Structure formats: C-alpha cells, structure tokens
Amino acid sequence: MTAANQDTAPTKGPWPARPEPLDDVAELARVDAVIAAGPYEATWESLSGYTVPDWFRDAKFGVFLHWGAYTVPAFGNEWYPRHMYVEGTAEYDHHRRTYGPQTEFGYKDFLADFTAERWDPADWADLFHRAGAQFVVPVAEHHDGFAMYETARSRWKTTAIGPHRDVVGELGAAVRDRWMVLGVSSHRAEHWFFMNGGARTPSDVTDPEFVDFYGPAQREETSPNEAWMIDWFLRTVELIDRYRPQVLWFDWWIERPVFKPWLRKLAAYYYNEAARWGREVVIQYKWDAFAPGTAVLDLERGAMDTVHPTVWQNDTSVARTSWSWVPDQQYKTLPELIAELVDVVAKNGVLLLNIGPKSDGTIADEERELLTGIGDWLRVNGQAIYGSVPWAIPAEGPTVQAAGSFIDATERVFGAEDIRFTSQQRYGNERLYATLLAWPEDGVARIRAWGSGSGQLARPIRSVDLLGHDGEVTWTQTEDALEVRLPADRPSAVGAVIRLTPEPAEAGTRLPFDHEL
Numbered sequence: 001m002t003a004a005n006q007d008t009a010p011t012k013g014p015w016p017a018r019p020e021p022l023d024d025v026a027e028l029a030r031v032d033a034v035i036a037a038g039p040y041e042a043t044w045e046s047l048s049g050y051t052v053p054d055w056f057r058d059a060k061f062g063v064f065l066h067w068g069a070y071t072v073p074a075f076g077n078e079w080y081p082r083h084m085y086v087e088g089t090a091e092y093d094h095h096r097r098t099y100g101p102q103t104e105f106g107y108k109d110f111l112a113d114f115t116a117e118r119w120d121p122a123d124w125a126d127l128f129h130r131a132g133a134q135f136v137v138p139v140a141e142h143h144d145g146f147a148m149y150e151t152a153r154s155r156w157k158t159t160a161i162g163p164h165r166d167v168v169g170e171l172g173a174a175v176r177d178r179w180m181v182l183g184v185s186s187h188r189a190e191h192w193f194f195m196n197g198g199a200r201t202p203s204d205v206t207d208p209e210f211v212d213f214y215g216p217a218q219r220e221e222t223s224p225n226e227a228w229m230i231d232w233f234l235r236t237v238e239l240i241d242r243y244r245p246q247v248l249w250f251d252w253w254i255e256r257p258v259f260k261p262w263l264r265k266l267a268a269y270y271y272n273e274a275a276r277w278g279r280e281v282v283i284q285y286k287w288d289a290f291a292p293g294t295a296v297l298d299l300e301r302g303a304m305d306t307v308h309p310t311v312w313q314n315d316t317s318v319a320r321t322s323w324s325w326v327p328d329q330q331y332k333t334l335p336e337l338i339a340e341l342v343d344v345v346a347k348n349g350v351l352l353l354n355i356g357p358k359s360d361g362t363i364a365d366e367e368r369e370l371l372t373g374i375g376d377w378l379r380v381n382g383q384a385i386y387g388s389v390p391w392a393i394p395a396e397g398p399t400v401q402a403a404g405s406f407i408d409a410t411e412r413v414f415g416a417e418d419i420r421f422t423s424q425q426r427y428g429n430e431r432l433y434a435t436l437l438a439w440p441e442d443g444v445a446r447i448r449a450w451g452s453g454s455g456q457l458a459r460p461i462r463s464v465d466l467l468g469h470d471g472e473v474t475w476t477q478t479e480d481a482l483e484v485r486l487p488a489d490r491p492s493a494v495g496a497v498i499r500l501t502p503e504p505a506e507a508g509t510r511l512p513f514d515h516e517l
Contacts, residue, residue, distance in 0.1 A: 016155040042268040047294040053280030058387040059134035064354035066323040069114040071359040077322035081144040085197035106204035116163035119361025125174035131371035132378035135181035143190040183247025193220035305403035317354035325356035346394040346420040380468035384433035388422035416440035450482035459502040467497040
C-alpha cells in the first residue's frame, strides 16, 4: 500500500526557507575568548582539573528520552531513517510496501506528521519526578538530523516543522519547575554518514533541495572535513548557550581522532561557561573520546564487574531492542530494572534510563508503569541509593553479572542470594545497606558478607532494620552470615533492603542521621 492510498496520507511540505548564513568566524572568536578567560584551557592537562559535581554523584538516577520523527513510522527502531534507505533491510522493504519508493516518499516526508498533538511537558515532568529521577536528558538531535529545539543553524527543526514547538525548551522548563536537572544529548556526529544508504540507491537523499537535511551522507569510513566539524561544534555551543543544560551526553562517534581538538575546546568552553553561570555540569562520553578524569565515562546498556574508581554512568532502556517507541516493544521487567539500578549504584555508577514516547506525545502505559514502579521502590528504599557510596565489596551471590557494553539483550533473573551493597557516610558514622534482588522464599535474608567470620565488618553491629518496615526484625549473626527474619508483609514489590548500623567509631559519638534518612 502506498502513502497515497492510506486513509491518512502523510503530509509533505511546504518546507521552511533556509536560514541566513551565520558568521562562524565571529562565533569561533567569541568561543576562544571565553576559553581564554578561564579557568579551563583547551588541553587535557587543564581539563583534568575537572571534578564531577556532588549533585550528579548523589543523583544516581535519571531519565533519557528518545523521541523524534522516527516514531511516525514506528517500525524497527530509531535507526529507521537509515535502514529505510538500505536495500535488504526489513525497514527498506516495509517502507516501499507502506509508503512507496524512496524517490517519491523519503524520511523528510514524515516530519510534518510528527505533530506531538497530545504532548504535555508538565505531565512528563510529573511522571519523571514520580519515578524518582533527579535529572532528565531529552535527545536534542538524533542521527537523523532533525533538531528537537530552536536553532539558527538549520531549518529542519521542531519549531518550524511538525509540532512547531521547542521540545527541549518546553520540557526543560517543566523539568526545572520540579527541581530536576535538565540535560541534553547530541547525536549530531553520526549524521556525517547516517543517511548514506540513500546515496547508494535511488532516493530523495540525493535531491539538491534537501542536501542540508540529508547531507553530508558520506561513507562511514571517512572523517568529517573542517567545515562540517565547525558546524558540529557551533551547533553544540548553541545548545549550551540557549538551554544551559547541566548534562551534555554524546554518542559513540566522537571517538574519531578528528574530534579530539574540538572536544577539548568544547569542554573548556562548557566548563568555563558553567562556572560563569554558577552551575556544575557533566559531559558524558563513550569509549576513549575524552581523557580519563576530564568527563564522565558512559557505558551503553552496560555494567562494571566491580567498583569503578570514579563515578560513571550506564545508559540503558526500559526496552531491549529499540530506544524509540515501536508497537512490538520488548520490555524489561521491573525486577530487572531495579537490579540494574542497584548494581550500577553499588559499583559507583549512575543509571540513565531511557523511555520512548509515541509520536503524538503520549507515553505508553507499560513505560509509565515501569517508571512509577521504580518510583514506588525508591520511596521505600531510596536511602540505599541516593547519596550512597560503595561499600567494601559491591556484591555477593551466585548469579554472574556480565561486564561491558550491550549486555542486556536477554532477561536476567536474580535470586535472594544475589545482593548488592551500598553505604551512607555522615558525621564519621555509617549505615550499610544490603539489597536483596529477590525476596527469600523462606522469609530469611542471609548476608554472607555480614557474618562474623567474613572480616568485612569493622565494628560490632548496633542494629539491623528492614527499610519500609516499622517494626523490629529478628536477626542473628553467625560466622557464616547475618540472618534476618523478614516480616510476612513485603514493604516493596522487588526484593528487600536490610540496613545495618555499626557501633559508632568512638564511644559516645552522636548518630544524628538516625531519623533523617
């Protein structure tokens, strides 16, 4: 069936006029002046003085958003714009069957139907706040080249086509109104090659009228030229200046050597501007794009095998195969998502969890339920997560946790013997937390690391509690384990969190946060 035969045919054009040329030389000179004013210089040595802000280290949980025109076809995943031009893919065949030849109906023709007619940024922000998120990172521009924000550098943007709204700006205002932190992600680097399938087969990608949208559409083996790098750099500077995000997330392709000098310059500009704003900010990168200690390492759909010496981030999704919404989405379970959160935090990390809204601006019920489920769990057990630091060991239990990126393709089921440890350190005292990733069938939590023979506890036990349970629990410390008899009523839907308070380091030391947590 072609688009013309559908009950509701996608809307084509008319297209906005191209923007007036900008004075890139003057803008680069302005950026250089900001860098020269300090405190950071555009060198790895200077940038190594960067310190990850406490707000991010303590936040532990943020929401990521993949929302764009690729949710109009809603087929496959967010790489539909690329795959629809690559012969032999399911997207290519689906597109021709559904919309007609790529010469007659291209990706650009979806943009006008990305109308977001039911989008309510306040509702989104309420949901994210309800989920316990401390920061929110919408995709400002994905690989497709469609800007979800107002920009002077492109006519292909949501303020001019589709919803005619500044998605980043409106969502950012709602997020900040609820005292969460706004971040943005930029996937612009990948646009250098992303649409090149359309340059190899007949399509609208080679139409000169749309070269500013689809281009450069170069081969992925090539490196961007200087003109394109300047445009990439100044687009990112514009995002920083216009929205003042406190998180700047980059996808993988900035690891190419040609980006290195630009990344140093960008970090120096961003960190210097943030110092002028009086805000603390975070850059997130993958692989080796930045020098260690100059930004925050991000693992995609990943995990560490032990405690990482510096704070890091896992960006993953509520779904397994698509970051954007598709009708046949394969969702993770709530226990699996809680396990991901706790495992990341126990190893000195932060979880950035993605959802994918529909093209009309609504969020699928399944995704809402997962987010509210996380929020319910955090309301009971949040003191084991927010503001916590790693304990002597991060984990125990028989289930092997794979390490690296892209490890969540299949469901991981954990048992009550699979435990993650965190701690709170205040006023010279501490609280220790053991999160059981499942409720024990016999109602007894057994924590081997807290047994008297483990050598892990530095001081005797003062008290043991179950978070979310008002009454006392019965516990016994043996050489092999701390055994805690749990009540019949479960405080939360997933697992259990046992809190251990050691005796104070010094006799008579006040424990002022007994009732603060």
